[in-house]
Amino acid sequence: MLTVADVAAASTLGLSVAAGADGLQREVTSAHVSELTAPGDWLRGGELLMTVGLVLPMELAECRAYVSECAQAGVAALALGLGHGLPYKSCPEPLRIAAQECSVPLLTVPDETPFIAITKWVFAAIAAQERAHLQRAMEINRRLTAVATSSAPLAALLLAWSESSATPCVVCDSTGRLVGATPVTPADVVRRALQAASACPPDQTSWAMVGEFEVHTVGATVPLARIMLSADMDSTSRSSSTVLVSLIALDIERRDLSGRAERERRSQVFTQLLRPGIKRERAQQLAAAVGLDAAYYQVAVVAADDVDALAFRLQSGLESALLRVIGGTVEVAHPDLTALMDALQTHAAGLPSGIGAPTAPDTLAVSAMQARSLVPVSARLGRIVTASEGATVSLLLSLGSPDAVRGFADAVLAPMDQLDPRERLELVRTLEQWLRVNGAWDPAAARLSLHRNTVRNRIDRIAQLTGRRLDDGDDRMELWLALKARAALPQ
Structure with a gap:
């Protein structure tokens, strides 16, 4: 960032600070010459506005009005040309007082420095800074790309980013659980980032600005994860942030793709276990094949419009569950009723949900049948209904x-x-x-x-x-x- 102080310190320009020294850290985005006494409509903010004061009355009231309009337009500083053949050989006191009152830096330009020299210097300095930012961003991008193929890409990417940028980065899964964060990120920053992620709609798959964070969602149709970056970042970090987000998203999608085959296999096993009359020995073999070692499981059935998104959220919240999508419902088998209820309340809130009685793996079809019959009852009651209460409630509703x-x-x-x-x-x-x-x-x-x-x-x-x-x-x-x-x- 080019500041007024940088321009004032340029030895080749020979400028002096006449007033408003407390505003020297303002950013200069351009240099502009104007002799208008009311230039506000022609300014966009960040200008170093140069004038010789040709038509500006050097009375305190007029100077105050002039400087106030410039300040409201967002000028970075004023520069008054002095010297031979110009209206003023020294800075007029009314203009200096007005600039000091409005906290607008006022620079004086010596006779030997033409305004064009200042303009060329400002734009050359801005271009040099932009080149330096671009070079630093390219170096960060090279470092990020180099670690993206490591054995633990996410951790390596977050470490490389923390070594190159002060911008915190936090990653969570679609359920809001923390997956990773840049090292030494304060706990309160991580907490606020997770809150920003949870504020996004469950089905959001686009970029969003939530509070102090940019929230980037990974996943084209179903959210797989969310990447939170502090929005307060310098230009170098902003140039590299897109590469960081892309590489993290690539790693997350790669891991999801690698786990898709296993999820499909577990779904097929679940379908076989739900076949009525399956032999106990065969059910035990199938259960062992997917790591089911509990004595009893209960089946939950949830009706939803977007079953794929719901299935993904439930799978993320119940990693040990068996899950399949059938028509407009999602069926889940899990050994822990409390965990199952918590997952449904979190990820399927308001959706018709029935839970069958706990049964052995070879009789899961019974629990599933109960759960399916309770879905209409749940729709009427507006809450989850379990088999232990379902028969009475069904009779009452009938x-x-x-x-x-x-x-x-x-x-x-x-x-x-x-x-x-x-x-x-x-x-x-x-x-x-x-x-x-x-x-x-x-x-x-x-x-x-x-x-x-x-x-x-x-x-x-x-x-x-x-x-x-x-x-x-x-x-x-x-x-x-x-x-x-x-x-x-x-x-």
Whole structure:
């Protein structure tokens, strides 16, 4: 960057600083001559504006107006020509005062220095700096290219970049997990970069500016990774950043391509394991072939419009999972229900999702069948539904619309709704636990930490309020369904 200080220090020009010394670090982008008293419309910012003050009234008010307009237009500095045959042989005091007040550097040009010499010097210096920047950028590019074929290209590229540029670079996968960062990058910078990546839409595949970072997405159709570069970089780093991003993207896409065959093989094994009636010995062989060593797995089925993008995100979040795409759904088998639920909530939020019961590898078809049947139920409820709750919820929903289900629950439980809230809560809790143990008094009393007679009294009270005979199976079922209805579709 060429500054006013650089121009003022040029020995061949012989310029002097008359005012505004605190602005000498302003960047000079060009040199321009104008004798206009209102030159603002002709300026673009960064100019070293030269004048002899031919028509400028050297009164303080006029000088203030002139310098203020130049400052608003973004001039880097003013240069006043002095000497023989010119209006002024020394710097007029009103102009010097105005420049000092506006913090605009004011240089004086001696008689022996023509304005054209300053113009040529400025543009020659800018060109020299640009050549130097280009040479440094080419050297950085050569270093980056040289390490791109190493055994660990990403780490080598980040190291080479850190040795050549002060611009931090952070790389994360499509799920937002940190993959790599330039050495000694502060932890808070890495954290902010990951936050910038997470702010991008999951399906974004273009460049974006997020806060203080440039976010470059790797992947033409499905995001594979994101590369975050601090936007505050010098011209040399900016010239080389495209090469860095391209080489990192090339390494990531190469690794994705090399892993695609393995993912396809695991998908085919998953398909075979889902065949009904597969023999246990064959299922064990297939499971061992892809490293499945857990005793039980549950299958999740998710419906989505963009199944390929969803499949990639789930695969990235569940590296040990079996996964396949069937029509408009993604099917996943995983041994850890908690991890599976977390992945669905993170990468398939709002999508209809069902999870079957845990089964051995030779009976995965059962879990998959359950999960598929729960997808419509999940669409109605707006949340993930598991097999442990699916049968009851499905039955409740089959009764009709949510309003009809709530109406049924209210009709059955309304007598208890009129009670004091504390008494109602005690009765509802007692009824639920008693029904869970199929009307057995002692187990219900143990669950509630009550005496069995207290449980009997409460159940008799419920029978009186609701008009249900609790020794009748149909009446018990109605109460149980009403409780489940309220749990599934709360007000």
